[in-house]
Amino acid sequence: MCKFITKITVPRTLWGLKTLQGYIRELAAICGVAPERLLHVEMLVEELGVNIARYSLRNDPEGQIEITVLKELSSFILRFHYRGIPYGYDIDNPKDELGRISMDLIHGLSSAYSMHEDGKAGQTVEVKVALPENSLAPELERPGLLKTTEEVGLATDETYIRHIADTDMKLLVQCLYSVFGYNYSADYMYNPEALVKRRADGLYEGIVAVNSKEEVVGHVGLLKSKPDDCICECGQAFVMPQYGKRKLFTRLKQQLIDYADEIGLMGVFSSAVTGHPFTQRGNLALGCVETGLELGYIPADVESMIKRRGEGKRQPVMNFFKPTSHHRHQQLWLPACHADIITETYTRLGIERDLRQAPEQGLEEGTSIIHSEVNNVWNQAHLSIGKAGTEDFVQRIETILMRSASAGCAVCYVSLPLDRPETAPIVDVLQQKCGFFYAGIMPYELDGVDAIRLQCLLQQDAITRDDVMAESEWAQKLSDYIFEARG
Structure with missing residues (x-):
């Protein structure tokens, strides 16, 4: 997850200002950039700014460059955004020695970089400076008031x-x-x-x-x-x-x-x-x-x-x-693969339900109705499935998962209503063909209807059973079941 540090808007005429470069150098130090790389960061800010001003903003004396500074777990991020001549500056194809210096600095910083045109919004150049392993950045990450008991x-x-x-x-x-x-x-x-x-x-x-x-x-x-x-x-x-x-x-x-x-x-x-x-x-x-x-x-x-x-x-x-003391009766159709764990969950909750095993059936005929949303703060994707059609369901889900992973999402969730027999075949397909596995149930979640939740991990996963402290025998059983479902 990226943490926003600051945003600075700099007029084209002020590039080369040492105060600005020094300020970003100090932010880099606070975020944990190694001391021997700080001068390189300062120089990189100057070189990129000058190149953008020369090649993309040369016809716009009032042009501005917006620098956003961010930090994620392993990187210090500089994002340069500007509205200049489309394709006027190409970081991958330096036009002179100055441009080559920028590339040398990026490579010297063990950095990743990207550049893309944003249409009417302009252009963006982003550089990620790799941080040393286990960089804590205490001044930024833990304000002085944040202390343990x-x-x-x-x-x-x-x-x-x-x-x-x-x-x-x-x-x-x-x-x-x-x-x-x-x-x-x-x-x-x-x-x-x-x-x-x-x-x-x-x-x-x-x-x-x-x-x-x-x-x-x-x-x-x-x-x-x-x-x-x-x-x-x-x-x-x-x-x-x-x-x-x-x-x-x-x-x-x-x-x-x-x-x-x-x-x-x-x-x-x-x-x-x-x-x-x-x-x-x-x-x-x-x-x-x-x-x-x-x-x-x-x-x-x-x-x-x-x-x-x-x-x-x-x-x-x-x-x-x-x-609470309020109840609403429901008849639920349980997917056969999870019927036992769901039944035990309801028994422990003490919520009376008419639980039935869903009949075997396939997906509905036709095309699918699927909506997806991305939570950029938590790097999560969430699916809403109105209909799973035989013509395109798996392909649509796979496309959404790939797009979500490319956007930085680490996990995707979907909740499906348990009052519909049609949910069971959707669960089967999501698990067998799309990488989803059981996450649990939530009573009354979908407009008052109980839901089954599934999850799909989109990034390389290092989570182990030892990371989960289960504080009851039931929690341990549920945890074991979900790790087995993950495979």
């Missing part, structure tokens, strides 16, 4: 739990920053106005722990995709390290579950990382039940205050569900 003194004042108020949003952002710095994945969580709007729109309700000074020190969010969803997610859970060891997470989530029941929701779901046991233990203490395991769900460089297994790899999550 062992590194901070525990607070002694009292706390109490209540619903969030619109006037708490700035305090909530400050609490978030004290835990994650600027590394939290949901950008809107740093915007008090956006949080107030989501609350007004019925997509969010916060439960907070506040201290004796009325400062927010812990939070869980009741999250919906649509205001009329009949289930919600318990997410955005964090507690300031100073207020650890008080079971605040358990108390916050219990109040959220009680509120979900009060407003008539069917249940609460959540995801717990499996690299450490603590979030799973909190869920189990509240009677939540494991319903699935999604391998590679969290990007490798998402921060954690708690040391976990599988550091440096994408992180699996165990999905949990807690039914």
Whole structure:
């Protein structure tokens, strides 16, 4: 996953400005570029900028170059974007000695590079400077306030739990920053106005722990995709390290579950990382039940205050569900290949269902209806299948998977309704011909209908069973089943 560092817009007339080059050199150092390569980075910024200005912006005295600086796990990234003469500058075909210098610098930095025309949007040159192995970039990745519970003194004042108020949003952002710095994945969580709007729109309700000074020190969010969803997610859970060891997470989530029941929701779901046991233990203490395991769900460089297994790899999550007192009867058709594990999941959930094994049948005649979306923050692709037609289903899925992998996605997910016998043959084809495997079930997920979830890993996978800490016998059985399904 790429992390945005900064964006700088530079007029054509200012190329060669040493202050700019020095600034980017300092960013490279913070991001972990080896000291002996920093001068090369500084020179590369100058050479690329001058070449772009000379060959693509030569007829535009007001032309500008936009430099975006990013970092991913193994690379420091410089992205030059400009709107100049189409094909005026070609990095692969230097026109003079200056252009050859740029290429020499790129090769000397052990870098990857790309250049492409963006049509009316202009052109983009991107250079990825390889970082040394295990580069931590502490100044950028871990702001000074981000500490583990062992590194901070525990607070002694009292706390109490209540619903969030619109006037708490700035305090909530400050609490978030004290835990994650600027590394939290949901950008809107740093915007008090956006949080107030989501609350007004019925997509969010916060439960907070506040201290004796009325400062927010812990939070869980009741999250919906649509205001009329009949289930919600318990997410955005964090507690300031100073207020650890008080079971605040358990108390916050219990109040959220009680509120979900009060407003008539069917249940609460959540995801717990499996690299450490603590979030799973909190869920189990509240009677939540494991319903699935999604391998590679969290990007490798998402921060954690708690040391976990599988550091440096994408992180699996165990999905949990807690039914409320509200129920809706459903008749479900189970794919034969997963009928036993799904039946046991429902038994443990205590949700009454009319479970039937789907009859053997093929895909529907005709062409397919498939929609795909990419989550660039988490490097995930998500499929929605309206119809799987015999004419083109496998070909369409394979194309989407290849395109998603090329866009940097590491995993693809699909949820399918269990109230339709037509789901079973889709599951069979996705598993036998497209590389998908079982991820679990989720009650009421698809407009109130229970769903089976499948997953497909798109990048080279280093996740092992040892990376997954399963905190119950059922979780271990579910984990073993999914790793066997992966093959």
